[in-house]
Amino acid sequence: MKLHLLTALLALCVFNTFNAFSQGKIMIVGGGTENYNGWSDIPYTWAVDNSANKRVAIVSYSNPSNPNWLPDYFLSLGAVAAKNFTINTTAIANAQATYDSLMTYDVIFFRGGNQANYYLTYKNTKTHDAITDKFNSGGVIAGTSAGLHILSGVVFTAESGTAYSDECLKNIFHSSITLKNDFLDIMPGYIFDSHFVERGRMARLLAFMARWKNDHNEKLTGIGVDDMTAFCIDASDTANITGYAYGTAAVNFYRQGELGHQENRLFAKDVETTQLLHNCSINLNTFEVSGFGSQMTVEHTHEFGNRTLLLSGTDPVSENQLFISHLVDSVAWPSAPMLIITGAGTTLASAYKQAFTGAGATNVEIGQALPANLYDPGLQALIEQAEVIVFIGNSYQTLFDFIFSGSGNGELLLNKINAPEAKVAFVGDNSRLAGAQVVSDNYITNANASFNGQLSFNPGLNLLTTMVVMPNTYLYSTDYYENTNSAIPYAMLEKQVHRGVWLTVRNFMKYYIEMLDIYITVYGESPAMILTNQDSRYDLNAQIFRNRQVGGFEYMDFRTLLYPNRILVGDMVYGIRSNEKMFDLSAYYDAKAKQIIISADIDFPGNLRMKLYNISGQIVKKEHKMLQTGKQLITLDVPELTGGLYILQLQTNNGTASSKLMITR
Numbered sequence: 228m229k230l231h232l233l234t235a236l237l238a239l240c241v242f243n244t245f246n247a248f249s250q251g252k253i254m255i256v257g258g259g260t261e262n263y264n265g266w267s268d269i270p271y272t273w274a275v276d277n278s279a280n281k282r283v284a285i286v287s288y289s290n291p292s293n294p295n296w297l298p299d300y301f302l303s304l305g306a307v308a309a310k311n312f313t314i315n316t317t318a319i320a321n322a323q324a325t326y327d328s329l330m331t332y333d334v335i336f337f338r339g340g341n342q343a344n345y346y347l348t349y350k351n352t353k354t355h356d357a358i359t360d361k362f363n364s365g366g367v368i369a370g371t372s373a374g375l376h377i378l379s380g381v382v383f384t385a386e387s388g389t390a391y392s393d394e395c396l397k398n399i400f401h402s403s404i405t406l407k408n409d410f411l412d413i414m415p416g417y418i419f420d421s422h423f424v425e426r427g428r429m430a431r432l433l434a435f436m437a438r439w440k441n442d443h444n445e446k447l448t449g450i451g452v453d454d455m456t457a458f459c460i461d462a463s464d465t466a467n468i469t470g471y472a473y474g475t476a477a478v479n480f481y482r483q484g485e486l487g488h489q490e491n492r493l494f495a496k497d498v499e500t501t502q503l504l505h506n507c508s509i510n511l512n513t514f515e516v517s518g519f520g521s522q523m524t525v526e527h528t529h530e531f532g533n534r535t536l537l538l539s540g541t542d543p544v545s546e547n548q549l550f551i552s553h554l555v556d557s558v559a560w561p562s563a564p565m566l567i568i569t570g571a572g573t574t575l576a577s578a579y580k581q582a583f584t585g586a587g588a589t590n591v592e593i594g595q596a597l598p599a600n601l602y603d604p605g606l607q608a609l610i611e612q613a614e615v616i617v618f619i620g621n622s623y624q625t626l627f628d629f630i631f632s633g634s635g636n637g638e639l640l641l642n643k644i645n646a647p648e649a650k651v652a653f654v655g656d657n658s659r660l661a662g663a664q665v666v667s668d669n670y671i672t673n674a675n676a677s678f679n680g681q682l683s684f685n686p687g688l689n690l691l692t693t694m695v696v697m698p699n700t701y702l703y704s705t706d707y708y709e710n711t712n713s714a715i716p717y718a719m720l721e722k723q724v725h726r727g728v729w730l731t732v733r734n735f736m737k738y739y740i741e742m743l744d745i746y747i748t749v750y751g752e753s754p755a756m757i758l759t760n761q762d763s764r765y766d767l768n769a770q771i772f773r774n775r776q777v778g779g780f781e782y783m784d785f786r787t788l789l790y791p792n793r794i795l796v797g798d799m800v801y802g803i804r805s806n807e808k809m810f811d812l813s814a815y816y817d818a819k820a821k822q823i824i825i826s827a828d829i830d831f832p833g834n835l836r837m838k839l840y841n842i843s844g845q846i847v848k849k850e851h852k853m854l855q856t857g858k859q860l861i862t863l864d865v866p867e868l869t870g871g872l873y874i875l876q877l878q879t880n881n882g883t884a885s886s887k888l889m890i891t892r
Contacts (some may be wrong), residue, residue, distance in 0.1 A: 231557075234755030237368075251362035252277045253413065253460040254376060256371035257452030257476075258339060258422045261300055266772040270457035270473040272304045276460070278333035278367045283309040286329075286354075286374075287338040288345060297338070316365045317348055320393065326353035330360065333664075334367040337374025343385045344352060345377045350410055356391065365463065367664045372421045380415035381408045381439055381447055391414075392427050393701035393731060395434030396787075397753050398491045403437050414460075416448060416586040423451035423479055424677075427701060430756060432479075433785075434493050437486040446486070453777065458503075460511070470519075472503035475551040476768070476777040481785065482514065489789055492754050496786045500758065502716065502778035504766055516781045519764035523780075526665070527693050528577055528725045530745045530797030534649040536690060536738035540751070541731030542575065542620075542655030542703045544582045549751055550735040551579075551586050554652050558737075559615045561587040563650075566613035568596050575620040577656065581616075596621060596629040602753045610639050615650045618657040623668055623685065626660065630688070644690065647838065647846060651690065658698040658730060662687040664681065670701060674706040677713045684718045692739065693725040693796065699780030700731040700756070713777050716760060720765050726796075729756040738796075743840075743874055743887070745797035747788070754789035756855040814875050816890045821868075823875065823888065825861040827854075834879045837863055841871065865890070 242811045255272045261267035275281050283301045290313050291297070298309035314320050314328070329335060335358060337345065349355050362368050370378050383390070385404060390403035406418070418439070420432040432449045439447050452458050456474030472478040484498035503509060507518030535558055539550040555561060558809030565588055571577035576593045585589045592613075596608045597719075618626075629637045644651045651661075659665050667683040669676045683697075695718045700711045715727035730736060749755040761783035768774070788794060814825045823839070839848040848865055849888070868890055876885045 228748070229280075250465075251364075251365050251413070251462060252367045253378060253462065254336075254367060254369035254457055255375040255419055255450070255452055256369070256457045257375065257454045258372035258425075258452035258796075261297070261454075263275075263300065263303065265638075266455050267300075267457070268304065268476045270459050271301065272460045273334055273471070273473070274334050274336070274367045274369050274887070275301060279365065281307045281440075282304060282331045282332040282715075283311055283334040283336060284332035285336050285338065285688060287310060288315050289313070289341050291338065291854075292632065295774060301336075301753060306372075308332075315344070315348065315538045316353055317352060320349045320354040321352035323353060323738050325514075326357045329354065329357040330862075330864075335361055337370035337377065339372030339374055341385060342373040342376040342382065345373065346382060346384045346407065346410055349377075349388070358803075359413065365496075373451060375419050375421045377410060378414060379417045379419040379450075380412065381406055381418040381435075382410050382672045383418065383420065383435055390431055390434075391701075391705075392430040392434075393753070396430040396493050396701070396731070396756075399434045399438045399441065399488045399493055400491055400877070404435065406435060406439055406442075407444075416445075418447045418449050420449065420451040421454070423453045424476055424713050425709050426705055426790075427712040429479070429712060430493060430701075433481055433495050433498065436481065437488060437495065440486045441488065446483070446612070446617075449479075449481040450537040453477050453479070455773070466512065467506055468502075470511055471506075471508045472504055475504040475773040476775050477779055480509070480514075484785075489792070492752075492789060493787050494754070494789075497665040498785040500783045501781060502777070502779045504768060504770055504777070507779060516764075518656045519663040519766050519779065519781055521765050523723065523760055523762045523765055525723050525725045525760050525762065527562060528607070528798060530691065530693055530738070531880070532690065532692075532797075533645075533647045533740055534651065534738070535585070535740070536661060537652040537735055538658035538661055538696060538698070538730065538738075539654050540653075540658070540698050540753075540755075545584075546733050547654065547735070548792065549733070551582050553735070553737075553750065554615070554617070555588045558650055558652070559588070563614040564590045564612050565592070565615040565617060566609050567591065567593045567617045567619055569593060569619050569626050570596060570621045570624075572620060575654075579617070579619055580781075581673070594615055596626050596637075596640070598629065600632070601629065601632060601788070603636065604638050607639060610636060610643055613643065615652065616644055617639070617652040617654065618660060619654040621657055623660065623665055627685075630887050638734075641645045642654065644688065647840075651707045658736075659696050660688055662691045662694045662696045663689050663724055664695045664712075664718050666695070666697065666718060670697075670710040670714060671703055671707055674704075674710070677710045677717075677776045680776050682710065682712075682714055682717070684722055684775050694728055695719060695722070695724045695726075696728045696730065696736075698730045700729040704857050713775075716775045716783070717767070717778045717779070719758065719760055720767060720780060721756050725760050729757040731755075733803050736788075743798065743872070744795055746793045747796050748790045748793040750790050754787035757786050757788055757794070759784040759786075814886050814888060816865075816888055821864065821866040823863040823865055825863065825875070825877070826858070827861060827877065827884075828858045835861070837861075837867065839863070839878045840874045840876065
């Protein structure tokens with residue numbers, strides 16, 4: 228009994244830690260340049276207006292290059308005084324005069340720079356005391372970029388330099404991840420990150436959280452703030468601590484769920500993810516969100532289709548050795564006819580032909596999906612005989628004009644990749660083509676595409692009917708990280724897509740059938756990152772300050788995925804769609820007659836295609852019959868079948884219907 232009481236008291240102390248220190252106000256800024264009459268006016272005015280004496284102390288480790296800018300800017304927003312403090316030695320930081328001077332200001336604002344300098348120089352000094360005392364007396368503590376990092380309860384100190392998301396994704400124990408909780412106590416239980424979407428720091432922040440959970444068995448709430456964006460927290464009412472998002476992009480939250488590592492790689496599951504846009508708010512006691520006006524209405528949440536798909540995360544042959552060997556040995560077989568579909572340039576396709584041959588494939592050809600080849604008999608023969616189709620080096624418009632031409636080799640290729648038991652692979656950039664929606668080609672040619680609202684999202688091949696896929700997430704220069712990181716949630720919101728997948732260097736996703744269920748898994752040195760819609764409220768960027776393609780939503784589910792873990796994404800029976808409407812179907816097995824008896828109600832006369840699959844997804848019986856309109860009985864002779872579970876599929880020009888059958892002997 229005493230032990231239970233002690234445990235309860237300890238839990239209560241942990242729960243109330245945040246409230247015990249929450250008396251003042253906090254403004255954290257993700258970085259970027261402040262501007263007169265721009266995005267920063269609202270949050271910076273909030274900081275001034277929420278201070279008692281409207282005096283602003285601006286602290287930095289180095290002398291600012293433009294010393295008058297920030298003081299003048301704060302004065303323009305209503306501050307009665309604003310002064311720079313350069314505190315770059317422990318002696319200055321620990322001076323009583325520094326403490327006394329800082330305490331005459333009710334806003335203490337930390338510039339950007341290197342948070343290691345702040346942490347190492349100010350820890351356990353009078354400057355450290357001034358920050359805490361000012362907050363506890365109701366003041367406003369603020370910081371941008373590096374100044375943001377030092378304000379959370381757990382600090383990424385950057386004592387070993389910065390940490391990059393691709394490294395953190397592969398190894399949560401990377402030497403660059405230096406975390407400490409012995410600085411400020413004004414936001415215990417939280418860890419902050421800056422320049423969030425701009426530098427693709429989603430994986431980094433989650434790796435920080437996973438590392439802390441591993442080392443200290445404490446779950447943190449992560450807040451990532453985009454550049455030119457601020458999050459203002461009013462903690463004066465401990466029962467109703469509220470945060471407000473302002474600016475050009477989003478304030479990102481990660482909380483709850485499972486966090487850890489899978490052979491050092493980031494493992495995350497069921498992590499609750501929120502992205503707040505300008506003028507949205509969140510209650511940090513309950514995490515209730517306000518400010519969104521639209522409701523998600525996702526129609527397709529289950530995959531369908533008896534096929535195998537491979538999607539690699541990058542283009543170079545050298546980065547895809549595991550993908551190449553898996554395709555040749557596990558998906559196809561060495562002698563299977565393989566056709567590489569490419570565009571105008573064949574250099575990359577030729578390199579892969581050589582790589583597939585080197586891995587043991589004996590029948591590899593290249594076909595170009597170009598207008599001139601729409602009726603080429605040679606390409607027609609290659610498509611007809613191919614058992615594996617591989618898409619490499621195609622531009623969106625050229626390939627889709629060809630494949631959706633409605634005739635010739637375009638129609639033949641489309642039917643081939645949609646046929647039962649199809650085996651289709653996509654290399655690197657072309658992996659985005661497999662999904663329900665495709666991000667435009669300029670995501671890797673225009674570094675400012677997302678920032679300037681120039682990404683577009685168009686229908687994909689729809690082999691993955693519930694997904695949008697982003698390859699090359701961390702492959703190219705960090706200049707492109709905003710494109711690759713923002714595109715997934717933006718496409719999911721704008722186009723109402725159920726699931727988004729980020730792939731990167733040396734990994735690939737596999738879509739496959741097992742026991743009539745459809746799964747995805749990921750192989751390679753890095754896990755994929757996956758976001759799943761949860762039918763919450765959302766909005767696209769308000770575009771008040773910039774036309775940035777950053778979406779906001781109340782809640783989505785975030786996870787990583789790496790083999791042997793997998794996700795059930797569909798069912799061959801209940802995921803099947805029709806062109807217009809389903810027709811009624813029931814079936815049973817007559818053991819004495821060794822027949823399947825089918826009762827069907829057909830809307831239109833025509834050709835009926837019947838296919839019977841075993842539990843491995845292989846066709847074991849197929850037959851065509853001509854039917855009239857109305858209810859009728861159809862028989863399918865199956866004397867050769869062994870006992871077990873089967874799936875019967877009936878298809879007419881009006882649609883497709885399926886039913887499971889248990890056959891006994």
